[in-house]
Amino acid sequence: xxxxxxxxxxxxxxxxxxxxxxxxxxxxxxxxxxxxxxxxxxxxxxxxxxxxxxxxxxxxxxxxxxxxxxxxxxxxxxxxxxxxxxxxxxxxxxxxxxxxxxxxxxxxxxxxxxxxxxxxxxxxxxxxxxxxxxxxxxxxxxxxxxxxxxxxxxxxxxxxxxxxxxxxxxxx
Amino acid sequence: xxxxxxxxxxxxxxxxxxxxxxxxxxxxxxxxxxxxxxxxxxxxxxxxxxxxxxxxxxxxxxxxxxxxxxxxxxxxxxxxxxxxxxxxxxxxxxxxxxxxxxxxxxxxxxxxxxxxxxxxxxxxxxxxxxxxxxxxxxxxxxxxxxxx
Numbered sequence: 001x002x003x004x005x006x007x008x009x010x011x012x013x014x015x016x017x018x019x020x021x022x023x024x025x026x027x028x029x030x031x032x033x034x035x036x037x038x039x040x041x042x043x044x045x046x047x048x049x050x051x052x053x054x055x056x057x058x059x060x061x062x063x064x065x066x067x068x069x070x071x072x073x074x075x076x077x078x079x080x081x082x083x084x085x086x087x088x089x090x091x092x093x094x095x096x097x098x099x100x101x102x103x104x105x106x107x108x109x110x111x112x113x114x115x116x117x118x119x120x121x122x123x124x125x126x127x128x129x130x131x132x133x134x135x136x137x138x139x140x141x142x143x144x145x146x147x148x149x150x151x152x153x154x155x156x157x158x159x160x161x162x163x164x165x166x167x168x169x170x171x172x
Numbered sequence: 173x174x175x176x177x178x179x180x181x182x183x184x185x186x187x188x189x190x191x192x193x194x195x196x197x198x199x200x201x202x203x204x205x206x207x208x209x210x211x212x213x214x215x216x217x218x219x220x221x222x223x224x225x226x227x228x229x230x231x232x233x234x235x236x237x238x239x240x241x242x243x244x245x246x247x248x249x250x251x252x253x254x255x256x257x258x259x260x261x262x263x264x265x266x267x268x269x270x271x272x273x274x275x276x277x278x279x280x281x282x283x284x285x286x287x288x289x290x291x292x293x294x295x296x297x298x299x300x301x302x303x304x305x306x307x308x309x310x311x312x313x314x315x316x317x318x319x320x
Binding site for chain 2: 006007010011014018022028032035036039040044099121127145146152153
C-alpha cells in the first residue's frame, strides 16, 4: 500500500475498527488508545501490505492487540476486597443483558469469523461487499459466516444453559 | 428438498443472499411441506437464527470520537519527523567514520613508504656484494682455473 493512500484508508476504516475494539475493551479511552496503536503499527508496515488484503490485515492486528490488552489487564487489575462481595453467583439464572452474552461469545470467536460477523452486522455489508473488502471469494464468505453463526449459537446456548435468551428477548 | 439441504441454505437465506427462486423455495418448504411441519429441529434452528439476526441488527452503534482521526494523523506525522531525523543523524554519523578511514589510510601509507624505502637500501647493499663477487673472485677463478 502506498503512503499517500493511507489517510483515505484511515477515514474509511477507523469507525469499524473502533467499534470492533470497543467490543473487546469496553472502555472508550482504552479503545481510543488501542485504535491509535493499531493504525500506527499498520502504518509502520505499510510497504509490506497489499491493497487487496489490507482490511483483513488490519482486523487481524486489531484483534491481536485487543486480546493482548485484555490479557494484560486481567493480569494486573487489582481488586479491592470489598469488590469480591459484588461478584455474581455463577450458578444463578442468567439475568444479564443479551449484548453482554453476545459480546462475550463474539470475543471468543477466531479472528476470521469475528471479522466477517462484524462486517456483516456493524457495517451492513452484503456477502459480495465483504468478499471484496477482505480479498476472498463470496463462497468463502458464506462458509465463514455459516461457521461463525453456528459457533455463536453453540457458545450462547452453552453459556445460558441451553436457554436461548436472545430468542426470549425477541418474543417478550 | 431435504432437511440437510434446508439447514445448509438457512443462514444465507436469512441473510437475504439467496436468489429469489431459491428463497421462495425455502419459504414454501418450511411453511407448506407436511413433513417439515413435524421437523422440530428445522423450525427451532430457523427461529434461533432469525432471533440472532434481529438482535445483531438492533445492537446500538457506539459513537466514534471525532478527535481520534486527527490524533492518529498528528501522531503519524510526529513519527515520520522522528524517522526523518533519525535517518539524517545516521547519515551524518557516516562522516566521522569516513574521515577516520581516510586518516588511517593516509598514516598507513606513510608508514608503508618509510618501510619500503629501508628495504630498498638493504637491497642496494646486497647487489653491491654480488657485483663485487662478479668482478672479483668468480671471474678470477674462472680465468685462472684453466678450463680452456
